[in-house]
Amino acid sequence: MKMTMNLLAACALAAASMAHAAAPSLQPSFDLRVLDEPHAAATDAGTQVFEELHLTNFTDSPLRLIDVAVVDARGGQVLAHFDGEALTRRLARIGTPATSGDATVPSGSRAVVYMEWPANAHRPRAVEHVVTYAPPHGAPAYVVRGARTAVSYAAGAPLGPPLRGGPWVAVHAASWARGHRRVFNAVDGQARIPARFAIDWIRVDDAGHTARQHPDIPSNWLGYGVDVLAVADATVVTVRDDMTESPRVSTNPRHALADDAGNFVTIRLTDGRYAFYEHLRPGSTAVHVGDRVHRGEVLAQLGFTGASTGPHLHFHVADEPSRVSAEGRPFTLAAFDLLGRYDDIAALGNAPWAQRAAGESEQRHDEWPAENAVVRFPD
DSSP states (O other), X not given: XXXXXXXXXXXXXXXXXXXXXXXXXXXXXXXXXXXSOOEEEEETTEEEEEEEEEEEEOSSSOEEEEEEEEEETTTOOXXXXXXXXXXHTTEEETTBOOOTTOOEEOTTOXXXXXEEEEOSSOOOSEEEEEEEEEOSTTOOOEEEEEEXXXXXXXXXXXXXXXXXXXXXXXXXXXXXXXXXGGOOEEETTEEEOTTTTOEEEEEOOTTOOOBSSOTTSGGGBTXXXXXXXXXXXXXXEEEEOOOOOOSSGGGOOOOOGGGTTOEEEEEEETXXXXXXXXXXXXXXXXXXXXXXXXXXXXEEEBOOOSSXXXXXXXXXXXXXXXXXXXXXXXXXXXXXXXEEEOSSGGGTTTSOOXXXXXXXXXXXXXXXXXXXXXXXXXX
């Protein structure tokens, strides 16, 4: 989200005016929490900070969100704000289906606002959140400020490619209601987002096709069976290789949480992070727990096991070795060629991607591929 300085100034003035008009100060409102500190990711679109603000309505009436702003905790500068459609599409009520265009949080309910904001010229060390809301029945709007948290800009050492060649589509988007970015796992007494920065890598040809002949046969997919590579020197910590594949994409059954990753390999990087490779081909794993692997070494082959809508490599990095009880962490790739991107992911498999303006690839370094980017890795 890009904001001009004039807009930032206007937002700051609006927030200050609302705060001044929000008396009385002892107004029952939301409990504001940030469970995992915001983390920045470097992309071709600049540095973006990703965070989740949890709001619990402790009143006995529904509360309607009007505006949510992120401000520098030190100087009060407005870094981003969300209202209207921009707010409702980032809002999810826990356990309650969202109503289109509705930003109301019922009494006793929790909601999460999934936010991303730029941190290029200005990088705050800590942020706070200013929430403007209204009780029912035409009552005046109120403002609550809180949920102060540090911001992390650490992304670890750049990683090597998890695959060779290309084109590969980096399938992910912060706005998807059931995308990796928004899937909490509440296990061991804490809610976490293990795959917060996950990418599903899908191979395409120059026409944007994902498969040779009929795509319902997993082995027809262009990426099926290709080598999956270690992204760094690391130690293998977990391996699963006993799941079979559905013979057809259309008949792949639902999977329990313990099985949704299919066959997988997890490696511990030297900086303490963990890299996860999921949906691997049965019988293809070439490593064992405890093995030391080197960057570029073959770990397994891309397959179609677990909860998958088609053969692809799910790859993410997290702070713990558990697939379900870890916090997803940003990562960057040392080098890749950016070919373009899919502006509409529904076109994947049916049409070519939108090429860069110059019509040529651009070599990128030390970046996390942006939403639905199309890239080529060094062979």
